[in-house]
Amino acid sequence: MKLGRTSHTISVLVENRSGVLARVSALFSRRGYNIEGLSVGPTQDPEISRITIVVSVEGHALDQVIQQLDKLVNVIAIEEMHESSSVQIELLLVRVSVTAENQDKLEALVAQHGGKVAEMAPTSAIVSLTDTSAKIEALISALHPFGILELTQSGLVAMRRTI
């Protein structure tokens, strides 16, 4: 995900109930804010899920949307995650063209970026990488010469650093 200068990562702890994602996302859409990235998943408590939202909103509007989120009955806690003080990771899957001649070169490149070749087919390969947005951007750039056939990325997940 190419993060804009005004992007903010908001981590929202919610009760694990049906409809809660719709309530949260509706608060952004009714104000015309586009959600750039979204991930929803379990936490250590089966009753509680975490929604991580990356949204391009600034200042007063961001405060407002956080205040409104806080009013949702199913929202337990909200925290803005800053890049400097949290671990922020996302997942990339990308299918690139390969030939018998450049398969080794691809393997080496992916390993150098800390990724994996998840599938090597005769004419294409699936590459995966779990890392920061910047590292993912770097791998995508490096893969361009091979020819990108298909690309999918998850939203961010984030965790605050203790130090």
Added chain:
Amino acid sequence: MNGAASLVRSLEHAGVDVMFGIPGGAILPAYDPLFDSSIRHILVRHEQGAGHAATGYAQATGRVGVCIATSGPGATNLVTPIADAQMDSVPMVAITGQVPSAAIGTDAFQEADIRGITMPITKHNYLVTNPLDIPQAIAEAFHVAASGRPGVVLVDIAKDALTAETTFKWPTSISLPGYRDHSQPSQGDVDDAAALIAQSTRPVLYVGGGIIKANASRELLALAEASGIPVVTTLMARGAFPDSHPLHLGMPGMHGTVAAVTALQKSDLLITLGARFDDRVTGKLSTFAPVAKVIHADIDPAEIGKNRKADVAIVGDLKLTINLLLPALKAQYAKAHPDFTAWIKQVNSWRSTFPLGYDIPKDGALSPQYVIERLGKISGPDTIFTAGVGQHQMWASQFISYEKPRTWLNSGGLGTMGYAVPAAMGAKVGAPDTTVWAIDGDGCFQMTNQELVTCALNNIPIKVAVINNESLGMVRQWQTLFYNERYSNTDLHSKRIPDFTKLADAMGCIGLRCERPEDVDKTIEKAMSINDQPVVVDFGVFRDAMVWPMVAAGTSNDEIMVARELAPDWDSQEL
């Protein structure tokens, strides 16, 4: 027992004594045990009427209003009153039947995703498919609707959850980990507010509907008198502070008094209590009260700084807030007593120079403001007034003197035409010994008057004053002022069709008509003397009357006009 019996028992446990609704297929199982319940169910003629009646009941009594409808169209007909009540922070619980859970999502007969539809217009909502969850959902719904900033909670229950066998267990506690109690104000914030007040020279108590929700009118009166600070009451706060009080400057906003609007504009400190800087109050926001610092006290933290930055924010219940603020303020005053003499002299000068007024039509036609003024005078300060939306609503807010909270009910935020008659019905059910007048326009009245049938059949003798100017009057006023008097689709012809007296008669009400100023008092007195039937009075009024003062939408409050093309003569005033 089945889920339906569990629902009815849950409603009884929640303290419901009355609800307004209409049965239908999906909710039908609930109506069977309801037949034997202590809860009074009032069968309305349209679900919108049920919703506004629940709102009127809640506004008049302070209790949670309850409405009930079936799935699909029954539920969607509740959408307008739900949005209306939520905008005005009215505590309401709406119960809807839903198609059986196996059919949900299949476009089944009378299916509508009412939980999805009402997500942005409720405080919270539920879809219940397991009958065991019914008591918990009802208990939570009433708690959420009534606590904090009140609002609407909808509980949608699948038909199979109503018919399945279950066991009833009323929850002993409510666990909502994400629902926080903000009622206790911080002493530090209150002290900061007291210090700001003591330093101010031109303070105003800017009072909103939150004072009425918090039942804090008595505390407000004590605060105003102890501090010597003038008060303005917004449309939602009319009655929160006595109109007759010498510190009261009237209503601010688009159709506010010159004194109230100007006091806010010139103020150096707004003490904002349960108000939300709505655009109808602020006018062009960037020019609103330009030199004022702001104290903002509200139970909803999301209101703080939403439209106007607060210099001191107090999040909490207003009654608790004022009870903390009073001693803090007295301590400040003991150190240095601020002198508001010049400011009070100034606001009193604005009030006496620019009183509310209206022109009497020269041809002997009936002035709508005069009718409304007489209604207020003759009915007295205990009467509950409801209004629709438009010119008659503004005149009813201006020309009736409200002395007590919960005597003025209207649709402030959403501006729902058709609110008056069903809200009056609900208010009368909640306060059966109080005279309830619905002041309605001929446009509004034709949207929801069928609830007069409900009133006639259920011994709910409300009184309706139709201020009949044969048009959508407020829209027509804007056409006069901003659209070169091109009256596109605002002429309702309602002096010819329908005949409101015959319509009243057909609905089991007494119909009266009044078209001459000399008949106004005796017609009102006649209506006041009828207490065993609803009464409808058709007041045929001068159609070109306009609401003044006016701050045109989107312009600055500094551009207030006291009449067409007539700004106040500020030169005669020291500013």
